[in-house]
Amino acid sequence: MIDLAAMNTPEGEAKVAETLVKTASEIGFFYVSGHGIPPTLSARAMAASRAFFALDEAAKSEITIDSHQRGWMAQGLANLEGAATHDAKEVFFWGREVAPDDADVLAGLPLVHPNQWPDRTAPFLREGILPYYEAVMALGLRILTCLAKGLGADPDIFVRAYDRPLGRGQLVYYPALGEEDVAAQRFGAAEHSDFGVLTILKQDNLGGLQVRNRSDEWIEAMPIEDTFVCNIGDLLERWTNGRLVSTPHRVLNRSGKSRFSIPIFCDPSSDAMVDPRDFDPEADINILPPIAAGAYIASKNRRNFSHYETERS
Numbered sequence: 125m126i127d128l129a130a131m132n133t134p135e136g137e138a139k140v141a142e143t144l145v146k147t148a149s150e151i152g153f154f155y156v157s158g159h160g161i162p163p164t165l166s167a168r169a170m171a172a173s174r175a176f177f178a179l180d181e182a183a184k185s186e187i188t189i190d191s192h193q194r195g196w197m198a199q200g201l202a203n204l205e206g207a208a209t210h211d212a213k214e215v216f217f218w219g220r221e222v223a224p225d226d227a228d229v230l231a232g233l234p235l236v237h238p239n240q241w242p243d244r245t246a247p248f249l250r251e252g253i254l255p256y257y258e259a260v261m262a263l264g265l266r267i268l269t270c271l272a273k274g275l276g277a278d279p280d281i282f283v284r285a286y287d288r289p290l291g292r293g294q295l296v297y298y299p300a301l302g303e304e305d306v307a308a309q310r311f312g313a314a315e316h317s318d319f320g321v322l323t324i325l326k327q328d329n330l331g332g333l334q335v336r337n338r339s340d341e342w343i344e345a346m347p348i349e350d351t352f353v354c355n356i357g358d359l360l361e362r363w364t365n366g367r368l369v370s371t372p373h374r375v376l377n378r379s380g381k382s383r384f385s386i387p388i389f390c391d392p393s394s395d396a397m398v399d400p401r402d403f404d405p406e407a408d409i410n411i412l413p414p415i416a417a418g419a420y421i422a423s424k425n426r427r428n429f430s431h432y433e434t435e436r437s
Contacts, residue, residue, distance in 0.1 A: 155353055176249050275403055292389040320360075321392060325388075
């Protein structure tokens with residue numbers, strides 16, 4: 125547990141930076157408290173999520189997920205690499221609000237596209253989650269800037285990279301698993317690591333998130349009131365030349381009830397170059413060459429979500 129309220133003084137910020145780096149390099153997962161996001165904002169977003177998933181399938185199908193990773197994804201379409209079967213979950217995807225004539229959209233930058241909102245059937249969704257999303261993205265940049273200081277790097281590396289952030293958000297509904305799911309080795313989310321830089325997760329009070337430690341044991345990351353669970357993603361591990369670690373995790377909903385969570389993937393601008401030399405001047409770019417953030421994440425999406433199959437064929 126890392127109390128971000130201590131960052132209000134230079135001495136406290138230095139201590140938080142040291143703790144963040146130690147935790148992110150040894151574990152890759154941590155809770156944050158003192159984050160400054162009002163509980164009412166989180167509660168409103170979670171209520172909007174529950175109301176959206178309670179809509180009938182016809183209403184949700186009006187915004188069926190597209191190749192830009194925007195909209196509603198039905199169950200059966202998330203097939204994570206190495207999993208025995210598809211995940212048992214529904215997801216609504218969105219990102220930073222952009223207009224159809226935005227320069228990045230017209231340039232065809234990966235994962236930059238207008239959102240699909242169900243404004244006709246569920247106008248509450250946009251209103252309920254956008255303020256929360258914006259607050260979490262600001263928190264993410266604050267955490268990353270502190271991490272950069274702890275790593276002895278220029279904190280403006282992230283400020284520059286996040287001028288037009290991808291900031292992908294998900295509302296996730298996990299139905300209770302039945303006997304058929306257990307027999308099929310089906311999880312709410314099979315073992316995986318996140319593709320991007322930093323994930324900030326709000327989960328409900330049911331639990332189910334499990335993190336694999338270095339002894340290959342699965343540890344429960346139980347919900348703790350007024351906190352977020354944060355984890356390092358694959359891109360940040362690459363960006364720091366392996367100093368920070370992206371840790372495998374999974375979701376197993378054994379509560380017998382519907383589970384809801386809201387992960388926000390705090391990722392940089394689509395064309396931001398992830399270069400390990402930013403944090404390690406001795407990094408060998410023949411092994412880890414610089415890569416554009418959006419292109420990397422889009423390539424991972426195509427290998428893990430079945431709705432891309434039509435596009436591939």
